[in-house]
Structure formats: C-alpha cells, structure tokens
Amino acid sequence: MDSNLKREIIIDNVENPFHKGLENKDDFIKANTHNESCIDNIDLYVKIENEKIVDAYFEGEACAITTSATSIMLKNIIGKTKEEARDIMREYYKMIEEEEFNNLKLGELNAYQDISKQPSRKKCATLPFQTLEKTLIISDMEIKDKN
Amino acid sequence: MQREDFPMLNKDIIYFDNGATTFKPKEVINGVLDYYTNYTSNAHRGDYDLSQKVDYLYESTREVVQKFINAESSKEIIFTSGTTMSLNMIVSSFMRYYLAKGDEVLITKSEHASNVLPWLELEREKGIVVKYIPLDKDYKVTLENIQKVVTSKTKVISLAYVTNVIGDIRPIKEISKFAHSKDILMVVDGAQSVPHLKTDVIGDDIDFLAFSGHKMLGPTGVGVLYAKEKYLKVMKPLLYGGGMNSRFESDKKVEYKDLPLRLEAGTQNIAGVLGLREAILYLEKIGIDKIHKHEVELKKYLLKKLETIDNIEIYNKQSETGIVVFNIKNIFSEDTSRYLNHYKICVRAGNHCTKMLKDELGVKNTCRISFYLYNTKEEIDKLIAILKDNKRIYEVIL
Ligand SMILES: Cc1ncc(COP(=O)(O)O)c(C=O)c1O
DSSP states (O other): OOHHHHHHHHHHHHHEEEEEEEESSTTOOEEEOOOOOOOEEEEEEEEEEETTTEEEEEEEOOOOHHHHHHHHHHHTTTTTBHHHHHHHHHHHHHHTOOOOGGGGGGGGGGGGGGGGSHHHHHHHHHHHHHHHHHHHHHHHHHHHHHO | OGGGOOOOGGGGGEEETTOOOOOOOOHHHHHHHHHHHHHOOSSSSSHHHHHHHHHHHHHHHHHHHHHHTOOOOOEEEEESSSHHHHHHHIIIIIIIHHHHHTTTTEEEETSSSGGGGHHHEOOOHHHOOEEEEEOOOOOOOOOOHHHHOOTEEEEEEEEBBBBSSSSBBOOHHHHHHHHHHHTTTEEEEEHHHHHTOOOOTTTTOOOEEEEEEEGGSOOOTTTEEEHHHHHHHHHHOOSSSTTEEEEEEOOOEHHHOTTTTTGOOSOHHHHHHHHHHHHHHHHHHHHHHHHHHHHHHHHHHHHHHHSTTTTEEEOOOOSSSSSSEEEEETTTTHHHHHHHTTEEEEEEEETOOOGGGHHHHHOOOOOEOOOTOOOHHHHOOOHHHHHHHHGHHHHHHH
C-alpha cells in the first residue's frame, strides 16, 4: 500500500466513521478504554450471538488514528466469530510490532503498517483492539457462567 | 521582554504552554547551580560559614516571598513541593480537624484536580459536603451565585484565583469580604495567578494560599503554602521528624518548634527555594503589572487574528489573562497539538486536569495557549500562518 492510499483510507474513516453512534444499546456488551498517555475515550458496543459478532458500534472522542482504526476494525470484525476476530487481532499486533504478518487477513487495517515508526502513536492504533478484547473477555465469562 | 535571559528560547521553538510550566531565566538556573557548585550544605544545622550562608539565604527567601505576596509575617510562609502539596496540607492538616460532618465546602467545576480531589477525599472520610458554585454564561464565578448556594453550614470557599483553562480572574477580594461576614474561610489556589497578577493576601484578606515555583520562572519541586498565622499555629504537621522538633526524650516527651519550621520536617528543597528566590527577584525587577499587561495585549492580538480563520472555535474570549482555549472545528484537540508540534509550536491539548469543566463547556478536550512575559506577537503570527493552513492537518500528522 502506498502512503497516499494509506492516508486516504485513514482520513476517510475519520471523516465518515463506520457505525459511530448507537441508539438502542440492549444486548450489547460495552467496554471503554482510556489511553493512559493521551485523552482518547472510546466506548465500544459489541453484540455476540452463538460466539459470533453479529453487530458492533462505537461512541466517543478520540484522535484521528484511534477513531479511524476503530472504524476500520468494526468493518473487519462484524460477521466474524470471536475466534476469527482474535485471529485478526493477532495479525494486527504482529504488524504493529513489526513482526512478520499475513497482510491478507487485515484489509484496510494495513493502512497502519508504518505506525511503528511513531512509537507514541502505537497506543492510539491498538486502543480499539484492546477495547474489543475486553468485550470478548466479558462474553467468554458470560458463557462460562451459563454453563 | 528579556528573551535573551532564557536559554530555552534559543532552541527555535515557540512555547505557548506556560500554564503547565515556564522557562527559567539564567538568574534562576545560576542560583541553583551556585548552591550546588559553591556553597552546598544543609540549612538550620551547621555552625560553619557555608551552612550559615545557606541558612541566611533560605530564611531570607521567606521574607522575599512574604513581600511578594504582601503577607503580614515571614512566619506565614511555608515551603512545600508545590501547589498540590500546599492544598493537600490545607485540607489534610487543617480542614480535617476544623470541619465536622455536614459542614459544606464550596468549589466550582472549573477547579484543577488539586483543588478538587483533596476535598472529595475529606468528604468520603469525614462526611463534609462538597458543593459546586454555579458558573455564569462566561464560566465566571459571581458573588451572586455564591450567595445562592451558601447556607448556614458553609464553612469554606476554595477557589482558584485564576482558572487554568478559562483563565478568568475571580473577584476574590469581594468574595472573601462576603465569606468572612459569614465566618467562612477563604482558600485560594494561586497556581495561575501568583505568576501573572500582583498578589496581596492582606488586601484580599485571603486565609490560605497555595502556589508553585515552576509556573513563575522558578525550579520544579518547590512551592509555597501561605496561611494567616492564627491558622498555621493550629495546623498539624503533615510530616514529623528532623528539623521540626525542639526536643524529645526517651520518656517520650516531645516538643516541636515554632512556626514556620514546625511545618517543614526533613531536609527541604534548598536548591529549589534558592531558585525561587531568584525567580521572584526577577519578576519584581520586570514588574508583575507589566507582565500581566503584556499577556493581555498578546491575547487580544491573538483573538483578533484567530477571528480571520473561519473554522476555529474559541471558548474563553472574555477572560482577562493570557490564556486562550480553542479547537479547530471537527478536529480532535490532540491532533491539533500534534500538527502544531510539527512546526515546533508547543500547546497543550486535553482536559487540563479540570475534568468537570466539560459539563459546563460542552466539550471535553481543547487546545490551550498560555502566554508569559517572553512570548511575542511574531510568535503569534507564525502560529496563525500555520493554523490558517489547517486543511493540511492530516497530511502533516498522518
Ligand atoms: C489552577 C491550578 N491549580 C493547581 C495546579 C497544580 O500545580 P502543581 O502541579 O505545581 O502542584 C495547577 C497546575 O497545573 C493549576 O493550574
């Protein structure tokens, strides 16, 4: 991906974020992450049925990197099983940490390939997935409780 | 004004974050250096020349501070690590014993965390009640609004003289006159006022005042607690140990020293105090009134220029200090500060430790510009040129 295309993808998701704002929050699992180093504040809402993420939204204020990464993450995980979402997460973290990764699994998330060059922004880029993981853990525990 | 005195100004950066901390003039840096290079020793201890010199400088700095804020006596000046420690001492070492369950303390939603959290802790611990004075449409505190919330249980009003986001100057003299007519104590957070406005604790009849050295050209880690002597006399030490006792015996009889040493246990930040001395002398040489006038002029100039950019929102046009808070419409404040940082312009983004202000402002995060004596119109012109070009923001930061 060339850097202009990366930037275009990010800007497009800042200006037209996907699934931002949710009216009826029934049946959604909510998690929030405060990024210690800055002031991003995102609420993530995830609806899980039979181990599958059937819908997800976000709300809140955050910097361009966090907002766009959340938007793109949601596009990528809706309709996936929890395991598939975690698989995407693992590849994404590998990319952020400059390890070998499978770019075919990441779609538009490849736009953050160069973020490791700006260490202070890594946190912003991983914030959405950290928050997603929180919702998945809540879901895991709910299932355990039922069994 | 005296830009050549500040080594940090040689670094080709534009520093607009003086509300957070300020640059130091050579005089202050040399004052600290001189102590470490030429006469290091402890105060109040030795019987040799070095220590006597330090002792003299340390103790006479109390007088420098006393004159600077127009206190009655140098015994009323206690050195601390800064505003936060001073406010915590007021709450933990005095108010904890002075206030009873149900007593009310008035603050506002635009106070800094350091003038909120100690009170909230005491509320939890002792069942005092912390109440918010409503702010007017310009986020100001008026005597009228205070009168609305004062009850027979109100015992303390605790306010910043100048707030660190809006930068409004509170009518402290008028408020303390009213407060004292009702036997209410007046606590003032002077972190943003003492560096920029003439302080007069007698004229304003302030009972307690807290401020920091580092926001007024001084070193970090040193600040001041001022209180009227009658209150300091009954204040419990926060720390016990060396330097504050006059005797103790194996039979456990203990005697403590008089003010001010009773409230300064342990070896103090001597280098910091000596640096603070130089800072105050420097400010006095230039003149606080002149500094304030300069900052207000810069603010007017900046506002006029900002109005020529159509997608800038300003939240505190009316306040009469050198603070401007703004956002570029639809841009997150931190993205704006990153954009400016790219051009070596330092501004602060975020909630500025006043997390409750969002209820009043309607926005959580803003960019803050805060001036000091060394800022110039040329620096503002550079800022404006870059802000005008803000459609390029993502191109620059992404
Ligand atoms: C109004 C106000 N109060 C208190 C403080 C805390 O000062 P310090 O961090 O020096 O203790 C600040 C500093 O940001 C402030 O602006």
